[in-house]
Amino acid sequence: MIEYEVISFKSLDMSEHNEKIYDIAIVGSGPAGFSASTYASRYKLSNIVFGKLLGGTISEAHKVCNYPGVSDISGLDLGMNFYNQAKDLGGEFKSEQITDIKKQNDTFVLTSDNGNTYVSKTVILGIGTNRNKLNLKNEDFYLGKGLSYCATCDAMFYKEKRVAVVGGSNAAVMAASMLSDIAKQVYIIYRGTELRGEPVWIDEVMKKPNIEIIFTTVLIGLEGEQKLERVKLSRAFNGQETLDVDGLFVEIGSEPNVDLANKLGLELDDKKYIKVNSDQSTNMPGVWAAGDCTSASNRFRQVITAASEGAIAANSIFTALKKGCGSTEIY
Numbered sequence: 001m002i003e004y005e006v007i008s009f010k011s012l013d014m015s016e017h018n019e020k021i022y023d024i025a026i027v028g029s030g031p032a033g034f035s036a037s038t039y040a041s042r043y044k045l046s047n048i049v050f051g052k053l054l055g056g057t058i059s060e061a062h063k064v065c066n067y068p069g070v071s072d073i074s075g076l077d078l079g080m081n082f083y084n085q086a087k088d089l090g091g092e093f094k095s096e097q098i099t100d101i102k103k104q105n106d107t108f109v110l111t112s113d114n115g116n117t118y119v120s121k122t123v124i125l126g127i128g129t130n131r132n133k134l135n136l137k138n139e140d141f142y143l144g145k146g147l148s149y150c151a152t153c154d155a156m157f158y159k160e161k162r163v164a165v166v167g168g169s170n171a172a173v174m175a176a177s178m179l180s181d182i183a184k185q186v187y188i189i190y191r192g193t194e195l196r197g198e199p200v201w202i203d204e205v206m207k208k209p210n211i212e213i214i215f216t217t218v219l220i221g222l223e224g225e226q227k228l229e230r231v232k233l234s235r236a237f238n239g240q241e242t243l244d245v246d247g248l249f250v251e252i253g254s255e256p257n258v259d260l261a262n263k264l265g266l267e268l269d270d271k272k273y274i275k276v277n278s279d280q281s282t283n284m285p286g287v288w289a290a291g292d293c294t295s296a297s298n299r300f301r302q303v304i305t306a307a308s309e310g311a312i313a314a315n316s317i318f319t320a321l322k323k324g325c326g327s328t329e330i331y
């Protein structure tokens with residue numbers, strides 16, 4: 001049985017700084033954040049979502065075929081659907097990055113990158129993860145000059161060109177599949193011995209005549225004068241230790257962004273994901289977390305689990321706030 005801190009509905013509607021006090025401030029504009037907002041609005045909890053990438057990471061996916069009820073949709077459209085539904089139900093949205101959160105008495109004060117401050121009774125962190133970089137010399141120099149972290153965003157620049165994808169996960173396999181419809185030749189460079197994506201996507205990649213997989217090979221260098229011209233490999237492929245490419249797509253996973261969690265003093269697991277209880281509450285009263293940034297859902301990080309965790313967090317907050325009103329009834 002989880003004990004909630006009692007948070008009173010009777011607490012002020014306006015702070016001494018004359019700011020509105022939201023029931024929930026939701027940091028993160030992905031499936032977890034917008035799902036939390038949708039449920040919060042249905043519970044008549046005032047809520048505001050923060051994030052600069054509308055729809056979150058899924059908006060970068062070329063195609064989503066595994067979200068139940070929607071057989072085939074682009075990631076961008078799915079992300080927009082999440083946003084539109086949350087907005088239509090009354091959730092507020094600010095295209096701002098939250099840079100600081102502090103607990104002040106019974107409320108939280110959130111500061112955004114443009115200096116605005118917002119006050120809320122509770123917080124949900126749905127901040128997702130950050131894409132891993134190769135950590136190679138000149139990586140930043142080549143960004144936008146042949147190097148990309150988003151195949152969906154940049155694939156069209158490589159029509160009839162030679163491109164490589166680094167990685168062997170689902171995201172890497174999906175990126176290679178999409179690129180193969182646009183580019184002339186696609187290489188997958190992977191340090192492992194077999195791809196790790198969903199079998200359906202792997203089957204698709206195996207059928208493409210213009211995809212070649214370079215296994216047990218690590219990408220160790222980036223070369224080119226003004227833009228990326230070739231990549232250096234840890235072992236020879238077709239007798240060469242370099243591979244000429246016009247574009248390189250980096251799909252080597254992601255890791256949690258711990259800044260806000262650390263600022264709040266949240267407990268993290270051994271891989272730095274936010275530890276949550278079954279109701280998505282964290283170790284800090286008043287703070288919940290949902291989606292890819294958490295240790296929940298058996299670490300199965302997908303749209304469906306992020307949306308589910310966002311809904312659970314909103315429901316738990318509703319219960320906690322109701323308790324503050326002297327009622328434990330949800331419906």
Ligand SMILES: Cc1cc2nc3c(=O)[nH]c(=O)nc-3n(C[C@H](O)[C@H](O)[C@H](O)COP(=O)(O)OP(=O)(O)OC[C@H]3O[C@@H](n4cnc5c(N)ncnc54)[C@H](O)[C@@H]3O)c2cc1C
Nearest residue numbers: 028030031032051056057058098128291292301302303306
């Ligand atoms: C290429 C690719 C393809 C994928 N395909 C699929 C698929 O087919 N099916 C599927 O189910 N899943 C897929 N996924 C995984 C899916 O995108 C994630 O599991 C899902 O987006 C997680 O949702 P989230 O809301 O937890 O986090 P995210 O979607 O990552 O959203 C978090 C948001 O929070 C924002 N944020 C972070 N910090 C702050 C801050 N301080 N202030 C304000 N905003 C902040 C971020 O900018 C981001 O927009 C794919 C992922 C990738 C990369």
